[in-house]
Amino acid sequence: TLPAAGYVATFLVSTQDYLVNSPGRAVLLAVVYSPLLAIVLNVLRQLVLPRDPSLPPEVFSFIPIIGSAISYGNDPLNFFFKCREKYGDVFTFILFGRKVTVALGAKGNNFVLGGKSTAFSAEEAYTHLTTPVFGKDVVYDVPNEVFMEQKKFVKVGLSTENFRAYVGMIEEEVEEFMKTDGAFLIYQMNDINEWGRFDATDIMAQITILTASRTLQGKEVRENMDKSFSELYNALDGGFTPLNFLFPNLPLESYRQRDEAHKKMSAFYVDIIRKRKESGDDAQDMISALRTQKYRDGRLLPDHEIAHIMIALLMAGQHTSSATGSWALLHLADNRDVQEALYQEQVKYFGNPDGSFRSMTYEELRKLPVLDSVIRETLRVHPPIHSIMRYVRSDVPVPPTLAAPSKDGTYVVPKGHYVLACAAVSQVDPHIWSKPLAWDPTRWSDPEGAAAQAFNTYADENGEKIDYGFGAVSKGTDSPYQPFGAGRHRCIGEQFAYLQLGTVIATVLRRMEIKLDQPVPEHNYHTMITMPKKPRNICYRRRAFD
Numbered sequence: 427t428l429p430a431a432g433y434v435a436t437f438l439v440s441t442q443d444y445l446v447n448s449p450g451r452a453v454l455l456a457v458v459y460s461p462l463l464a465i466v467l468n469v470l471r472q473l474v475l476p477r478d479p480s481l482p483p484e485v486f487s488f489i490p491i492i493g494s495a496i497s498y499g500n501d502p503l504n505f506f507f508k509c510r511e512k513y514g515d516v517f518t519f520i521l522f523g524r525k526v527t528v529a530l531g532a533k534g535n536n537f538v539l540g541g542k543s544t545a546f547s548a549e550e551a552y553t554h555l556t557t558p559v560f561g562k563d564v565v566y567d568v569p570n571e572v573f574m575e576q577k578k579f580v581k582v583g584l585s586t587e588n589f590r591a592y593v594g595m596i597e598e599e600v601e602e603f604m605k606t607d608g609a610f611l612i613y614q615m616n617d618i619n620e621w622g623r624f625d626a627t628d629i630m631a632q633i634t635i636l637t638a639s640r641t642l643q644g645k646e647v648r649e650n651m652d653k654s655f656s657e658l659y660n661a662l663d664g665g666f667t668p669l670n671f672l673f674p675n676l677p678l679e680s681y682r683q684r685d686e687a688h689k690k691m692s693a694f695y696v697d698i699i700r701k702r703k704e705s706g707d708d709a710q711d712m713i714s715a716l717r718t719q720k721y722r723d724g725r726l727l728p729d730h731e732i733a734h735i736m737i738a739l740l741m742a743g744q745h746t747s748s749a750t751g752s753w754a755l756l757h758l759a760d761n762r763d764v765q766e767a768l769y770q771e772q773v774k775y776f777g778n779p780d781g782s783f784r785s786m787t788y789e790e791l792r793k794l795p796v797l798d799s800v801i802r803e804t805l806r807v808h809p810p811i812h813s814i815m816r817y818v819r820s821d822v823p824v825p826p827t828l829a830a831p832s833k834d835g836t837y838v839v840p841k842g843h844y845v846l847a848c849a850a851v852s853q854v855d856p857h858i859w860s861k862p863l864a865w866d867p868t869r870w871s872d873p874e875g876a877a878a879q880a881f882n883t884y885a886d887e888n889g890e891k892i893d894y895g896f897g898a899v900s901k902g903t904d905s906p907y908q909p910f911g912a913g914r915h916r917c918i919g920e921q922f923a924y925l926q927l928g929t930v931i932a933t934v935l936r937r938m939e940i941k942l943d944q945p946v947p948e949h950n951y952h953t954m955i956t957m958p959k960k961p962r963n964i965c966y967r968r969r970a971f972d
């Protein structure tokens with residue numbers, strides 16, 4: 427960096443010589459020099475000014491305010507691994523004016539996700555992104571203890587009884603989709619020799635929203651799926667991007683469309699609730715579960731809160747599940763041995779003598795080792811959410827076992843910073859996992875291996891449980907494997923996601939063989955949820971049985 431500062435200084439001197447001899451030089455000087463001056467001052471601040479030794483090391487960057495936004499935004503994992511080599515497990519980088527302190531590794535995960543909500547606030551980190559999309563009075567628009575109650579209400583709708591009914595519904599939706607969607611024309615022609623192809627993510631996005639609306643969201647949403655609802659969903663989704671996270675209020679068309687779509691979608695759900703009240707006709711779904719719940723003070727949920735929770739669930743489950751399903755299908759297409767093992771598992775448990783299959787029950791679905799390990803491994807290598815952030819409300823010391831400036835010292839993350847945990851790093855850490863980047867579901871069947879150990883700390887049935895206000899959950903904050911987060915903000919959609927993904931993958935592979943004619947795509951980090959980069963086509967061929 428010092429030679430770079432030298433080049434900048436030489437450049438400044440030579441441009442000055444040129445400008446002083448030109449007309450309008452004052453204006454030109456200001457235009458050319460102010461950004462350069464800002465860069466020089468920024469570089470000098472980092473290289474020359476004494477630093478507060480209690481602050482974690484700061485990642486060097488040239489451009490003030492923007493900081494390391496470009497390196498982080500293009501490839502956060504590569505950026506974090508490089509920073510770790512240079513600065514250790516705890517360091518601060520600048521992201522469009524925000525100071526973000528990253529804590530890596532299992533201990534880093536524990537520091538951020540196990541922190542107290544009085545010190546680390548999710549709502550202050552996310553509300554500007556989520557409230558315009560979900561709506562008022564829910565999730566990050568309310569104090570944490572109220573949101574914890576809302577999570578408890580949602581868990582009522584995610585009951586085992588409901589899940590039992592969902593498996594068959596999801597199978598039906600997937601079968602119907604394959605029979606009717608244009609991407610499966612070759613399948614529909616009943617030709618078992620010809621290969622067709624589909625875009626993994628486009629297809630999974632459609633299957634995910636159809637199956638979620640048929641099950642969790644309720645029949646009214648499913649009925650409107652082919653009509654106005656999907657347009658509203660797309661407009662709302664266009665307001666849930668990294669740009670919206672970085673800049674809450676830009677005068678852009680997508681922001682306006684987001685606000686309009688939110689109003690319409692909220693009214694759509696409120697109308698469903700009103701009609702159900704009037705007709706007395708309820709269903710076995712999330713809306714009906716939420717209608718019966720009461721806050722600790724005895725208050726029922728008002729209709730707009732139910733509507734906004736439904737929107738939040740729709741958004742929380744859509745990209746996460748469709749990304750995971752896309753990656754799983756892409757890897758299964760790439761790895762024909764695992765695909766065959768998964769198919770044979772289906773044949774073994776559900777195959778009929780004529781080559782057709784019977785339906786799975788929810789209990790059976792939960793006990794399929796190959797299918798289960800395919801999902802676990804996909805979530806290890808491709809966790810949909812790479813960065814989890816919290817706003818720092820008060821100075822928080824970093825435990826010396828995680829990172830320390832010297833033998834006796836302690837770093838402090840000051841109030842006003844953000845903290846960031848990245849399980850995507852610990853999930854592929856070469857110190858923990860053998861062949862960390864290889865997608866290998868068999869690692870989950872070794873009872874002594876790193877995978878089993880990581881999973882036990884994450885989800886041990888008999889391990890430490892904590893109730894943060896939405897029922898007891900495994901603590902899991904210090905596991906290197908945590909695709910569903912951990913602690914008080916842990917995902918409550920995990921079982922539903924496994925059920926949905928397991929049923930979709932099994933139903934697709936029962937009916938078709940898949941393969942790739944390209945390598946598995948790289949990660950696209952430019953979306954909120956980590957997606958496969960295009961092209962991401964899967965070739966398919968119908969199986970013979972029907």
Ligand code: HEM
Pocket residue numbers: 548577642739740742743744746747750809810811814815908909910911912914915916917918919920922923
């Ligand atoms: C929270 C991942 C599916 C609802 C989270 C968090 C992660 C996550 C990492 C923690 C966020 C944080 O700490 O800031 C996933 C993945 C999914 C998935 C990988 C699918 C493969 C779902 C589904 C639903 C859902 C289907 C709804 C039915 C939620 C909710 C939270 C959450 C309500 C709580 C947020 C909080 O407490 O701040 N999820 N999720 N998720 N997820 Fe999921």
